[in-house]
Amino acid sequence: MLLKIGAVFLAFILSAGATALVALEPYGVMTVDFAVDDVSFRTPVPLGIVALAIHFVPESERRQIRAEFREFQPLVEAALTGLMDCEDGVLVDVVDHRDHVLVAKQGGSLIVKVDTSEERFHFQIPLRGARRVLASLTD
């Protein structure tokens, strides 16, 4: 009996996990990687979770964010769409002695890399997921 209950419980968890994965998958994963002095940090952030978390922001706060973002929304959406539609390639590449800044579009993601002698900041965001998150922000 206990075994049956355990099996049902496990099946429920697995199916819930699989459903969540399927639901979050279209958003993609944003990667943040930075290092300053002796501290370094690297984390993948599933954008689906960001979109989900937005729903838990109090409505009053969301209304304020929406109001502040409304002015820039068409521009940001157009930029994301434009980037999604263009070919992969390096957009900006600046080298100044030991400092290096790179902005590129690769495989549906926008990549920003800033490397200086003192710090490192790498950031990769799937464009389609970013647009979905913005949409959920303004829903």
Next chain:
Amino acid sequence: MKPRISLLALIVIGLISLPVAGASKQWLHVQVHGDSDEKVNVNIPLSLVSTILPLIEDKAEEGLSRHGHWDDSDMSVSQMREIWNAVKSEGAFELASVNSGEHRFSIFLDGQYLRVESDEGAKERVTVKLPTVLVDALLSGEGENFNIMAALDALQNLGNQELVLVEADDTRVRVWIDEFNAPGR
């Protein structure tokens, strides 16, 4: 049966690729190289510009019009337009020849291009080649407005070509347009 399927596939592929075919594949490249440790490469897909520009057209035109200064004397867009039309009506001729110490270059119109070229033996090598259609388009606005959208359209129709090349001492500045997403191809 097979030819029908192939025909259907061709029609479907054709319909899908229509919007892509309409979009510009051109890239505007700006390359500034200093000594071996300094370089700036900016590569802008014109399709991205044409998506964003309509949303900021007013601000861009306002900003560009406001900065219509040559040296210390302000020149309005309408004055530029008048001068350009007058110059163009003269056909191909040399507009100016500048000889100031190290800077020796000529500005001339050759029908299709407004050119700036350094004289032989000048320390700096300067080549600016602006297609007249681009200047025409930029100045096709009304009153004190540039027509940036028209200039962008003209730029997208130019085909692959170099627009600016300046080589001086350790610095090299190059602006060109082509269909490649990475410089040097």
